[in-house]
Amino acid sequence: MAAATPEDSSSTHVEKKSKQKLSKRYWEESKNPEQKSKPEEEPSKPEEEPSKPEEEPSKDVQIQNAATVKERSFKRKKGESDQPVKEDPFPGQAPIPTERLQKFRRGEKHKTPAGAGRKLKEAIVFSESVSELAQKQAARYDLLLPEDAGFLEGDDGEDTSTISQDDIADAVDITSGSKYFNLDLSQFGPYRLDYSRNGRHLLLGGRRGHVACIDWQSKELMCEMNVMETVNDVKWLHTEAMFAVAQKKWLYIYDSKGVELHCVKKFNDVLKMQFLPYHFLLATASATGFLQYLDVSVGKEVAGIGTKLGRLDVMAQNPYNAVVHLGHANGTVSLWSPNQREPLVKMLCHRGAVRSLTVDKTGMHMVTSGLDRKLKVYDIRAFKPLHSCFLPAGASCLSLSQKGLLSAATGDVVQVYKNACGSSTLSKPYMAHRLRGQVCGLAYCPFEDVLGIGHDQGFTSMIVPGAGEPNFDALDTNPYRSFKQRQEWEVKALLEKVQPELIGLDPGQLGKVDRASFEQRHKERVEALGFDPLAKEKFKPIKKKKGRSSAGSVEKRKRKVAHEDQRDVIRQSVQEKMQRQKEVEEKSKEKRELGMKTTLDRFRK
């Protein structure tokens, strides 16, 4: 492109060298975004490129000749130089590549029906135009997300899984290298961990009561304590100012200084927790088989569901629709929403108990591992297994990164697989790392190429190139946000909180028309209210005085009213019957008339 420009400019103005140079710079500046937008075309068509810009200006000049003759003559009169007016070689807005447009497409375009009324036509046309504009603008602004993820590349014949973490840490820059570290915490047993939503803060919970939260990038300890009880699970709430700890008996909530804020005694024997960030719900699975939802914005229990499926120690959430997945000892995985007392879906995944499961960010795939030592990848939109593989040791922990890297802990080894959710089956790990103890917790750090591993002997932060999403939405989860920004975000997020009623398998259900019949809706209403608001009130005889309210007379009155009601009913039914009969008769009459007519009757006038 850059090579083409001098030719092009020389063709338009020949005489003046200085001007030419200036124009060249102008060219290049104007073309740069264009180049970026079409990265694929450039290498493929090197010959075509120079011809194309030549054509365009010439055309433009022609057009301009017709249009701006007057303008030029006017300028000449004023005594300016008679050099032709420069034209934009790429008039209009830059074209958007179709793939990118496709990325932001929302549903099918709806055509206006043929016999539509004016208002309908207007409504459809307007909505279509607006959605198209939205799509185009979004695609145009996608240019502002230039970061891309890269992966570890081995030399010829070298297996990337054999590259050790030390080597990687040595090879990369210091900042990235510092992201590989070990915390030696052998005293308080296997560790569970959780990263905050923006990936800045790390929460560690040792089984023997050690709880610590760390700003892991600066290695700054925020708080550390021992709760003097078994810790089953730890979870950050909506911000890094609060976290929940599932202890031996109850659920506790602490702030980032380690001060106990709440002890929620409604939630007992919690084994696993998940936090649904947009609903402000803390979902807990207990040893007694209860799945409970705590709304942390108002501190209320939204739903408590007795699953009747035994001890619940395998749990994951689907970030796409906020449905909670539970793994059970009988090899099934059940999907739950707080609105339904029974599982939305129950699927048989393994022959043995489910050991671990995880769902990817887009809500398309679910990965499970069971006691039968298999690792299965499911398409959870169709509820069909994509592929399964056999891990000799079986995976005890699973985790999917934002970019779709799957990590599986088999004993004291953590393996990372690329393309786990792709069409091809898993063949060999992309990376592997051996730890000093059994792995207990596994989590990818959001927006970082880091995998956190909690194990018997402490915590290990492992570098996994290509794991994290390189572009973050600063209005949603900003890793670099300030205190003030966090406060503002919190208010905004609370305002935009999604109600728990909207959780369901299809998050787009809200945008659809409810087609249930009136009867059904009425039935649901009655169920919700506990009584029928449209039901006729039962007759209650008035209490009369002076002995007129004797049992006999009351009964008589009641019977009178009942009799009247019955008469009404009968009258109505008789009327209906008559009407029906009439209709039938009319129909039969019509038929008879039609039957009497012959084909030749149509010619009769």
Place this chain on the structure above:
Amino acid sequence: MAKSSSLQKTTLSKGVKVTFTVAADEEELPSDDDDEEAISASEDEEGSDDERKHNKLLEAISSLGGRKRKKQSERSEASVQVSEFAVNAEGTGEKVNLSDLLGTVEKNSGTSNKTKKQLRNLQNSKETLELPLNKQQTEKIQRGIAYEKTAQEVSCWNPIIVQNRKAEQVVFPLKQEPLGPRRVEQVVAGWKVQTPLEQEIFRLLHNNSQPVVDPVLTPVEEASLKAMSLEEAKIRRAELQKARALQSYYEAKAKREKKIKSKKYHRVQKKARRKEFLKQFEDMCKTNPEVALEELKKMEMSRMTERMSLKHQNKGKWAKSKAIMAKYDESARKAMQEQLQMNKDLTQKMVVLSDDEHESKDEESETVPDFVNDPEPIIDSVNPWMKGRLTREQPEVRCVTPEEAEAAVEDNTEEELLGEFERKRRLRQADEEGSTPAEEKEHASEVVVEENEDVVEISDNEENDDKEEEEEEEEEVDVSEFNSLFKLMRSEKTQEGQEEDGEGLLDEGPIRVQNMEDLEVLGEVFEPQPTVAPSRPQTAVAEAASAPTKKRNMEIDLREVLTKEAKVINVPFFPTVVEDEHDEQISIIKEAFAGDDVISDFMKDKRKQEAAARPKVVDLTLPGWGEWGGVGLKPSRWKRRRFRVKMAPPPPRQDQKLPDVIISEKRNASLAPHQVSHLPFPFENTAQFESCIRTPIGPTWNTQNVVKKMTKPKVVTTMGAIIEPMVKEDFIKSRTTTPAAKGPAIMFSGDKGARRGAKRPSERNQRRSQKRRK
């Protein structure tokens, strides 16, 4: 004779004229006036014949003796105009025949041939003239015409209304004028020279070539205009202070006066006020008729309220007590009288003096419908009475429509006939098609073993009463079938032996254990076994049912789902020898889940769910009706079949083809209140509506500009601005004449322009207020 005919004509016309004027002025003018007017008119016309008058006078004098009054009014000679008071009804009995009149016409050469012809025709025709329409009908017609007219008048707003409705955004007030003084060019742009004086002035200005482009009012001047000088501000402040002080004085005075309890004082005050008001009102009538009119309206209002209420009518408690006293007490009587007088005064109707010509004209135009003044198409040129009628054409129209309707109906009947035939034919076809599968089904239910495309379920069999038993049986059948499948697989595996493990279903590692019996077998998995060894007592039953059940499972191949090929992965840190471990794995698995039976449990669960979702068959049989009943006796088969109500089958389950998945069919009722339950107006189907709301509008999913565009309010109002109703002139005329109005570039000195600019809005306001009053 000729004179007499003309005379008649004139009198006729005169009569008409008089009645019209009366009708017009009935409301305001006393009727005496127009009588006078008529008389004076007649006098003017026949000013010449003084003699006749003189004679009349003489006769009058002579007849003062008073015997024959009638005689004097007798018509003695023809005159151009005769006073209607002079006409008597002498010849009432006799009718004037047309021939009597025609004779004179024939003789007279002055009359045109046309009239003669018409008259002759009239003579020949035997028809009597039609009566003029009655009042109701004429009024109806008038109303119709008036409606049409107003509809046409109002219809000029249509394009504006449509435009405003279509507009994405409407900003109110519609005409937004920038605040502050404007430059002369801006003011003048839309202004036209109208009066000759103005034209003169502008011609002069043009000739002297006053400045055109440069603003007459420079920005500095504007700024100075905006700012107020110190003195001015001081003066203004002083004025305000004074006004405030005055107001406070006035308020204090009013308060003081209000506290005075003397009735007499108040009465006097009131009287004085009334007098003053009346005086003011009279003045106002002369100077400011609009305000006076408003006052008048107020008075009218008070009159109305007075008429409505029972006040001052001696109906109250006090009045009654006074009435008793009235006989003896003078003052009581007086008080009552006063009350009545008050009532009379208040209810008296106001007589408006119509001094304003414009208003009277306006009123006239209001009272008389517009079409009266319009030239109307005369249907019957001869008869002036028939002018008001418009019904001549209507019956014809009515005549036409039934014919058309009949024709249309006939067409319809033909089409219907054809459609009916088509429908019948289709029905017949459908019957033929539909009957065969049904028959097949019946057939199939009887003969289970036969191969059929349809899926046959044993539970469908109606005759079986012991349903639950059957279900259990079925489960067992399924389980056993599963076992047999496994055995089959195993046997296959053994056959393949150590062959390459690549494709095929059998190279997967662990094998599910079904029950204790299988557990025993597990040890010898890899040993060859006879295919499908019946190891249970129920297997006979299972085999019997195996053919159809297998059929069913052909669609949903369980094998494929649950024992899907699993690839073994070598892990770098784990030197694994998979083949060696198989035995170990199996033993571990054997230990781990010796007890449970995962697959059959799941299948049972699924079947239970399916059964729960299926609508129940309602059994309405009453044992003992029409036959013997009692312990051990079942109602007859015929009866059971007759009284069993079968429900429509539910829609196919979502998990119909997914054997290892149970999808709940329950509706999410909690979401329903948030959903749209009725399709909103312009949309015809849900797809349209859903596609219209498919794009989110929040800032999370869109760029800022798009969000702004999507959430643009339909109506925008400026805070504090008065939203005036649309004025016709501003919109309708401007739409039609905008290009013309832009033309004149007129220039004149600055202060003049400013004045003009200041004047124009006030003019418009006046026009507006007038319009509103109308």
